[in-house]
Amino acid sequence: MNELELLRQGGVVGGGGAGFPLWKKLASPAETLLINGAECEPVLQSDQYLMLKYPDLLVRAAGRLARIVGAREAVICLKDHYVPQIRALQDALCAARGARSAGELGEDAPIKGAPNEGARIDRARFKGYLYEDAPIRGALNVGAPINGAPIKVVLTKDALNVGAPIEGILTEDAPIKGFLNKGAPINGAPVQDAPAEDAPINGYAQGDAESGGICPPVRLHLLPTVYPIGDEQALVHSATGKTVPPGALPGSVGCCVVSVSTALNGLRALQGKPVLSRFVTIAGEVKHPGVYCAPIGTPVSLLLQAAGGVKISEYRLQLGGPMMGRIAGENEEIVLTKTMGGVLVLPKEHRLVKHADLPLDQVRNRAKSVCIQCRTCTDLCPRHLLGHPIYPHLTMRAFALGNRLEPSAALCMECGICELYACPMGLNPRRVQQLHKSMLREQGQKSTFALKDAPALAEHRAVPSGRVAARAGVSGYLFDTPHQAIQVQTPLVCIPLKQHIGAPSQATVAVGDWVQRGDTIGRMAEGALGCDVHASICGRVERVEQGMVVIRAGE
Ligand code: SF4
Numbered sequence: 001m002n003e004l005e006l007l008r009q010g011g012v013v014g015g016g017g018a019g020f021p022l023w024k025k026l027a028s029p030a031e032t033l034l035i036n037g038a039e040c041e042p043v044l045q046s047d048q049y050l051m052l053k054y055p056d057l058l059v060r061a062a063g064r065l066a067r068i069v070g071a072r073e074a075v076i077c078l079k080d081h082y083v084p085q086i087r088a089l090q091d092a093l094c095a096a097r098g099a100r101s102a103g104e105l106g107e108d109a110p111i112k113g114a115p116n117e118g119a120r121i122d123r124a125r126f127k128g129y130l131y132e133d134a135p136i137r138g139a140l141n142v143g144a145p146i147n148g149a150p151i152k153v154v155l156t157k158d159a160l161n162v163g164a165p166i167e168g169i170l171t172e173d174a175p176i177k178g179f180l181n182k183g184a185p186i187n188g189a190p191v192q193d194a195p196a197e198d199a200p201i202n203g204y205a206q207g208d209a210e211s212g213g214i215c216p217p218v219r220l221h222l223l224p225t226v227y228p229i230g231d232e233q234a235l236v237h238s239a240t241g242k243t244v245p246p247g248a249l250p251g252s253v254g255c256c257v258v259s260v261s262t263a264l265n266g267l268r269a270l271q272g273k274p275v276l277s278r279f280v281t282i283a284g285e286v287k288h289p290g291v292y293c294a295p296i297g298t299p300v301s302l303l304l305q306a307a308g309g310v311k312i313s314e315y316r317l318q319l320g321g322p323m324m325g326r327i328a329g330e331n332e333e334i335v336l337t338k339t340m341g342g343v344l345v346l347p348k349e350h351r352l353v354k355h356a357d358l359p360l361d362q363v364r365n366r367a368k369s370v371c372i373q374c375r376t377c378t379d380l381c382p383r384h385l386l387g388h389p390i391y392p393h394l395t396m397r398a399f400a401l402g403n404r405l406e407p408s409a410a411l412c413m414e415c416g417i418c419e420l421y422a423c424p425m426g427l428n429p430r431r432v433q434q435l436h437k438s439m440l441r442e443q444g445q446k447s448t449f450a451l452k453d454a455p456a457l458a459e460h461r462a463v464p465s466g467r468v469a470a471r472a473g474v475s476g477y478l479f480d481t482p483h484q485a486i487q488v489q490t491p492l493v494c495i496p497l498k499q500h501i502g503a504p505s506q507a508t509v510a511v512g513d514w515v516q517r518g519d520t521i522g523r524m525a526e527g528a529l530g531c532d533v534h535a536s537i538c539g540r541v542e543r544v545e546q547g548m549v550v551i552r553a554g555e
C-alpha cells in the first residue's frame, strides 16, 4: 500500500482546526515542509507538550513527511520562547544526525552549536524565560536533568504530580451529565497514571519511529512571540521569506504546512496505526488545568471531570483556543474530536462569551452608531500586514449601510485581532467579516486579488502574544507546559463520522457489532476527500445515528 493510502486509511487529518486530510495535503509536491509548532492560541499547551515529550518522533515525522512531498528540507517552526521544547528538539536533531549513517536524515541536518541559518538561538532573547536554575512551575521530573542542568522543582498548588492520587476527579458511580447520558449514567471512568513510554494507552510510542529510506534534512526555525504567527501564511513568510498570494494556499509558493499533532499522527499511520486518541488542553475554570489524552469520541463532560470539575456554577465552553475557537451552545453535547485542541471553561459573563452571543441586529446597530471608521482593524489585520488587500473597516461600513458585500472579506482567516484586540470601540469586525465571507460563498461571488506591498510599518505592528491573552481576558488561565499529560479512559465514546473537510465517511458497523480498538467503523469512498474513522475503544456498538457511532466499552 502506498504512503498516501496509509495516511487515508489511518484517518489522519489536520489537528489544528479545519481537519484537512493529510493524505490530500501531501499529494501535492512541495519544496519545503513546515511543521507548525507555533501553538499561537493563548492557553493551549497540547503541541508544546508534544514537542517536549516526543521531539525525536517529531524530527522523524518531519523527515518522513518531507520525503513524501518531495521536499528538499523539513523545518520545525516554534516560538522563540519555547525554550525547553527548543532544547529537546535540538537534542533530537543531534541524535538524528548521529543516526544519519543509517540513512535516516540528510547531509544538512543541523547539530547543536552549529544550527542552520534560521535556526540560530540567541540566548539573550530568552532573558526572563528560562535559565539553568530557573524554577519551572508545575514541572514534575524531579531529578531528571535536561542537558545536564537539573531543574529545580517548585510544585504549585496547580501542579499535577505523576503518581499522586488525583482526588475527587472521578469517583466510582459518578454520573456524567450530558452527552448520550439520557437516563443512563456512565459509571466511574478512572483517570490513570501515565503509561510507560513504550506502552501508551493513548498517544505515541517509540515504536512509531520506524523509518526506512533517506529523508530530507530537518532544521528548526524560531518564530517571534506574536499572534497569529501560527497562521499558515504568516508561518510561511517567517520561515521562508515567501508571501503566499491572497486567496492562495502555501502550495502556491512551494510550501506544505502540517501541525505537530498531525505530523505525529502521520508517522503512526505510516506504521499502520490509525488515529484513536488526541491530546487536548483543558483549562479555564477547572480545578486542574492541563493536557489530557483521551480516546476520540470521549464526552467533554468526562474530560471536565478528569480536570477536577468546573469551579463555577454558570459557565460556557470555548472549543479550541480563545481567539479562534467557538463558544459551544448552552445545551450542546460535545465530544472530543480529532480537531479539538482545547476546551476552555469560561464564566458566562466573560468577554469572549458576550462577543459570541451578541445578536446580529445589535452587531449591526453598533456598527451603524459607533464605528468611527478609524481603520485600526485594517491596520492591525495580520493578513493586511502581509500585503493582502483585506479591509475590515470597509466591511463594517458596507454592513452598516447594508448596501453591498465587501469582496475582501473572503480573505479573512478569522484570527480575531480586529475584534478582540484592535477595535477601540469594542465592536465586532470579525463577526461581520465572517458574515460577509459566508454570504459571498453562498452567492458564488469570487474575486481575484493582487498581492500588494506590505504596509511600511508592518514589522512593528505584530501583536505580542501576551498582550493578546490579556485583551482576550484569559491571562489568568495561562499555565506552564506540564511534564506529563493525564490519560483518561472512558466507558463510552461517540465518534462522529465526519471530523474532516469533505464528505462524511460511511458507517461500516451496525448496532450490536463488537469492535476492537482500531477497527474501521467508517470508510471513505476511494478518491473522495476525507478519511476513514476508527473505533477508539473496544466494545459493542450501541447506536449508529445522526452521523455518529456510539460504542460502549466492554471486556
Ligand atoms: S477599528 Fe472598530 S471603530 Fe475602527 S473602523 Fe474598525 S470596526 Fe470601526
Ligand code: SF4
Pocket (backbone or CB within 6 Å): 377, 380, 381, 382, 383, 384, 390, 392, 411, 412, 413, 414, 415, 416, 417, 418, 419, 429, 430, 433
Ligand atoms: S479576523 Fe480581522 S484581523 Fe483577522 S484576518 Fe479577519 S479581518 Fe483580519
